[in-house]
Amino acid sequence: MQTIIEPFRIKSVEPIWFTTKEQRISTLEKAFYNPFLIHADDVLIDLLTDSGTSAMSSNQWAGVMKGDESYAGSPSYYTFKKAVQDITHMPEVIPTHQGRAAEKILFSILGGKGKYFVSNTLFDTTRANIEFSGAEGIDLLCDEGKHPSIPAPFKGNMDIDALKKVIAEKGAANIPLCILTITNNSGGGQPVSMKNIREVKQVCKENNIPLFIDACRFAENSYFIKLREEGYAIKSVREIANEIFSYADGCTMSAKKDAFANIGGFLAMNDKELATKCRNLLIITEGFPTYGGLAGRDLEAIAIGLNEVMDEHYLQYRIRSIEYLTNKLVDAGVPVMQPAGGHAVYIDAKEFLPHIPVKQYPGQALVGALYTEGGIRSVEIGSLMFGKYDDNKKLIPAHMELVRLAIPRRVYTQSHIDYVAEVIIEVFNNRYNIKGLSIIEEASMLRHFTVKLKPVTE
Numbered sequence: 001m002q003t004i005i006e007p008f009r010i011k012s013v014e015p016i017w018f019t020t021k022e023q024r025i026s027t028l029e030k031a032f033y034n035p036f037l038i039h040a041d042d043v044l045i046d047l048l049t050d051s052g053t054s055a056m057s058s059n060q061w062a063g064v065m066k067g068d069e070s071y072a073g074s075p076s077y078y079t080f081k082k083a084v085q086d087i088t089h090m091p092e093v094i095p096t097h098q099g100r101a102a103e104k105i106l107f108s109i110l111g112g113k114g115k116y117f118v119s120n121t122l123f124d125t126t127r128a129n130i131e132f133s134g135a136e137g138i139d140l141l142c143d144e145g146k147h148p149s150i151p152a153p154f155k156g157n158m159d160i161d162a163l164k165k166v167i168a169e170k171g172a173a174n175i176p177l178c179i180l181t182i183t184n185n186s187g188g189g190q191p192v193s194m195k196n197i198r199e200v201k202q203v204c205k206e207n208n209i210p211l212f213i214d215a216c217r218f219a220e221n222s223y224f225i226k227l228r229e230e231g232y233a234i235k236s237v238r239e240i241a242n243e244i245f246s247y248a249d250g251c252t253m254s255a256k257k258d259a260f261a262n263i264g265g266f267l268a269m270n271d272k273e274l275a276t277k278c279r280n281l282l283i284i285t286e287g288f289p290t291y292g293g294l295a296g297r298d299l300e301a302i303a304i305g306l307n308e309v310m311d312e313h314y315l316q317y318r319i320r321s322i323e324y325l326t327n328k329l330v331d332a333g334v335p336v337m338q339p340a341g342g343h344a345v346y347i348d349a350k351e352f353l354p355h356i357p358v359k360q361y362p363g364q365a366l367v368g369a370l371y372t373e374g375g376i377r378s379v380e381i382g383s384l385m386f387g388k389y390d391d392n393k394k395l396i397p398a399h400m401e402l403v404r405l406a407i408p409r410r411v412y413t414q415s416h417i418d419y420v421a422e423v424i425i426e427v428f429n430n431r432y433n434i435k436g437l438s439i440i441e442e443a444s445m446l447r448h449f450t451v452k453l454k455p456v457t458e
């Protein structure tokens with residue numbers, strides 16, 4: 001087979017700043033071992049997130065120039081609305097400045113004490129917005145999804161039996177929404193199958209619970225369905241996306257992911273009454289309903305990005321580059337989540353660093369080591385991000401201790417990825433020198449963004 005090449009050429013470049021290992025050791029110490037506190041100029045390859053870090057196309061930049069900044073009724077809003085509707089077929093389209101703004105509005109209206117939101121896995125901002133409203137979020141990930149090293153085609157699926165059980169226990173009336181996150185970001189960027197979406201919808205329908213899609217990576221999920229699910233090879237990605245959304249009553253989206261935009265998001269739904277309530281809140285917090293929290297130019301860029309992302313040459317390159325890095329690591333014996341997800345490679349830090357106990361945050365320790373060794377910035381998705389404390393201030397760990405290397409869209413080339421693999425393998429070969437971490441300072445919610453840590457000294 002021929003090499004799958006980057007399906008673009010480069011018209012404008014940004015320099016990467018090089019640092020020495022000594023400089024990085026000092027930078028990491030000054031950043032309290034938290035990658036979010038590092039100055040981005042001190043990062044060589046930035047795999048902190050795939051959010052808002054995409055390279056926009058020349059077409060999107062042309063759209064930026066075309067953007068109309070009318071306060072009300074901007075033509076850019078109608079272009080945006082049409083792009084969203086061509087994918088979702090949902091009548092109500094509400095622009096927001098990010099995905100979490102859409103979540104904040106939705107859960108302020110539907111949440112509250114005594115309410116439960118069920119999901120395959122809630123992303124951290126989604127869970128935080130649910131909990132901030134006083135409600136509870138419940139993750140019901142399928143069994144395969146909980147074992148990083150065991151391959152399965154759709155590890156993002158929801159556990160249908162668990163869903164039925166939770167509905168029976170909590171009562172359908174106390175569950176305002178069921179949310180499917182596609183692909184499952186916190187669970188390894190793993191896709192959800194069409195069969196699972198259909199089955200979840202069936203259970204929701206029987207219980208009168210609306211189904212919402214957290215659609216941040218709808219195109220990557222659709223492409224996995226095309227590749228892996230029987231009967232979908234002949235369908236276009238747009239047809240597959242249309243089918244996914246046909247089972248949903250609404251969706252939230254961060255345009256910073258599968259819309260190649262640097263900012264933006266939206267809320268879309270079928271229910272007109274709910275949409276009116278959302279728009280009333282939108283006006284207080286984001287802006288007038290035809291721009292939300294965005295400039296007209298952003299709406300244009302998102303509309304173009306939503307169409308570009310469904311290009312199958314792009315998706316083939318996208319999915320292949322994640323798989324390429326995953327395979328290189330697997331060949332070197334590095335424990336990674338398998339099979340490869342859609343937007344990131346996930347290292348199993350518990351297995352990578354068996355000498356570091358979970359309460360010393362092995363994921364965060366590995367994040368630090370990748371930075372000092374090669375200037376690579378990654379993020380912990382484990383007990384630092386999701387851990388809770390019991391009444392005795394003892395850590396209740398997360399399901400898994402993962403380190404995520406998120407690949408920005410259309411930004412890095414194959415040699416960048418080769419370099420990343422070399423650094424990880426070097427760190428793996430010297431892994432027993434890595435020490436655990438302890439927390440000096442933390443916030444009560446989303447603590448991983450601002451937490452300060454120090455190395456554990458025996």
Ligand SMILES: *Cc1c(COP(=O)(O)O)cnc(C)c1O
Binds near residue numbers: 098101125126256265
């Ligand atoms: C990024 C993300 C969000 C939040 O979107 P923002 O634009 O960062 O606010 C919600 N859900 C998932 C699955 C995400 O990946």
